[in-house]
Amino acid sequence: MPISASSEAPPLTVHDLRLVYGRGRDATTVLDVPALSIAAGAQLSVSGPSGSGKTSLLHVLTGIERPTTGLICWGSVDLATLGEGARDAWRRRNVGLVFQDFHLAPQLSALENVLLPLRFDHWRLGAAQRDRAQDLLDAVGLAEPKRRAGVLSRGEQQRVAIARALIRDPRILAADEPTASLDAENRAVVADLLLAAARRSGATLLVVTHDAALLGRLGSVIRIANGSVAPVEAAA
């Protein structure tokens, strides 16, 4: 059985998306996106001030969060109509996520962390899957795959998180502030890894970032202010 069911990235079409937290007088509209289109395989940043809705946008576009109203179509799949279980299954099949705070299991080794996404489908993992995880850790430059994630530096944890996001050859690669709190050298390494991985596989790459160097390397930018998203524009 293949490790992943990778195929071309689907295009994204969003219509009348709203994400509202709370009810009645406490209701706060966090996202209001009348329309947004992303071409298959595009590499985009999501940019805007703190609290403008960048993480919320990434979460609804990748099915972590369900929008209050609207349509989020990756190809023919409208995430907004899927229940939580179906959304989780779709995300496991299609999305590699690098979270702002990594979300690694600290007691597990780096290698076991990379293998975690495969454990949803395979209770026993074979040599091919372990070799693939090892290859990814080699590619991200992590020298000691058996060390516990909890004792790794932030830069090392970030590399493990990227390797884990890639283990299923995702069609959509999404990263939230992947270079935050890294030094300049590690910021460049992480940017290289993400861009190269997306280019190699043709995945659509969505990166929330304030990092000017990384912003400049992504082809297009989604600007967001107060939950409103401007049409996608070419990066400066």
Ligand SMILES: Nc1ncnc2c1ncn2[C@@H]1O[C@H](COP(=O)(O)OP(=O)(O)OP(=O)(O)O)[C@@H](O)[C@H]1O
């Ligand atoms: N579960 C929640 N309930 C209520 N409000 C929320 C919730 N999650 C986020 N918000 C609010 O939604 C707004 C957007 O938050 P979000 O984290 O998406 O912004 P951001 O642009 O990613 O911010 P930052 O750059 O600081 O990480 C903020 O005002 C935040 O307080």
